[in-house]
Amino acid sequence: MFSYRHHIAGLAISLIALQAAPALAQSAEDYPDQTVRIVTPFEAGGGTDIMSRELANKLQGLWNNNPVIVENKAGANGNLGTDIVAKAKPDGYTLLLTTNATIVINPQIFGDRVKYDPVKDFTPVSMLSSLPFVFLVPPSSPAKTMEEFLELAKKSPGDLSCGSSGVGGGAHLALEMLKARAGVDITHVPYKGTGSSITALLGAHIDCLFVSILSASPYIKQEQLRPLAVSSLQRNSSLPDIPAVAELPGLDGFESDLWYGLLVPAGTDPQIVQKVYEGTKALIDDPDFRGRFEPTGAVLVGNTPEEFSKQVINDIGKWSEVVKQSGVANQL
Known part of the structure; x- marks a missing residue:
């Protein structure tokens, strides 16, 4: 079963890697020079799909029309597509746009049936929005x-x-x-x-x-x-x-949120991570994008890889109690 304490060490390692940013300029210098795919682990038409396609259009424009495509890999409550990215080559050409469901909640509910580790197998890039x-x-x-x-x-x-x-x-x-x-x-x-x-x-x-x-x-x-x-x-x-x-009476303090976040496979060149983050932040700061999504109630975020990494760990701790009290794991 997924352990909150067990993965604090994993987060520390990820943060050290991000902060150290070794001199890998050669591998990142020409990025991207081939098709980049954004995998979303849910069906077309949902929020992740909408966000993925907006991001793909923005990145393609920023990257001199280098192709950026969206692939919907739905199945197993989002675990299928998430696992595909976890096992992808960490070269920056396979990105994951998902929700807190597959990164924070599923590993706690499904335990060993989840074949990826949400901290060790991914490097967070940025949270796009919370709503x-x-x-x-x-x-x-x-x-x-x-x-x-x-x-x-x-x-x-x-x-x-x-x-x-x-x-x-x-x-x-x-x-x-x-x-x-x-x-x-x-x-x-x-x-x-x-x-x-x-x-x-x-x-x-x-x-x-x-x-x-x-x-x-x-x-x-x-x-x-x-x-x-x-x-x-x-x-x-x-x-x-x-x-x-x-x-409502008796329901004070009720709160449940959803976030959309971008991650890459662990081991991705930190300079590539930074380049993808800069493209993501450009989307979040785009007035047209904000004008489209803020009226829908979305709170646009665009935090840094380090900030997003900490947010993932905080959310794992928050939702572990909800999962335990709900007994959802017993329904599977």
Whole structure:
């Protein structure tokens, strides 16, 4: 099973390698001179896919139109694509754009079934954004507020169903946290990815869904899905009229977030890591990009490789308690 303490040493080694930045200018000098692929371990149409394609376009422009492509490698709750990058050659031509699900949560839930080590096998480049989940229901739902939905759940234990992008993902853990805190029984229905779960909700095949505010935004704007609450401590600026779950009686302090981050295989030349980081930061600082994503509720970050490495370790400690209390590992 993944151990928080065991990997602090691994983080220290990663940070030393980043800070030392040995003189490998020759290997990084001409980078990139071939196709760079950004692997996202989830289906097309979700938040990681959206971010990956924006980043690919920005990097290709910055790198004199050197090809940068996106490959969706969905499967095994994101572990499949993540493992592909973990085992890729550390030459800077295979990048991973993923969420805290595959780097922070999955190794704690799946244990030895995860074949990669989130600290030893990767070098973090930068966190692109952090954002809350939004709790959605179809327009046909009789619940117009979060309070009404929880009342329905209490009256009919187990009858209501809630989708997610997969067992043990951030959306699933947000649901488990809600169930535990609100004292309700809601049936979890995992899908292969965010896109599939949204499709199920659009068809009213499930009753509710926690999904990233970025993925949910188009459906909310077109009134195809109804938002009842957000998972951040406070209301989100893009949905000022939608309450936070934490505002409900007995649910104070409720918070569940999602981040999108870029990583490369461990052992990648630090100068290449820095070059990829600079391209990522250029995207985050781009006014057009900010103008597109900040209105969706996303908090754009763009922190350094060192800062992101520390964030990964902090999040492993934070979510280890949630995973333990939820009993999610026993559902597998």
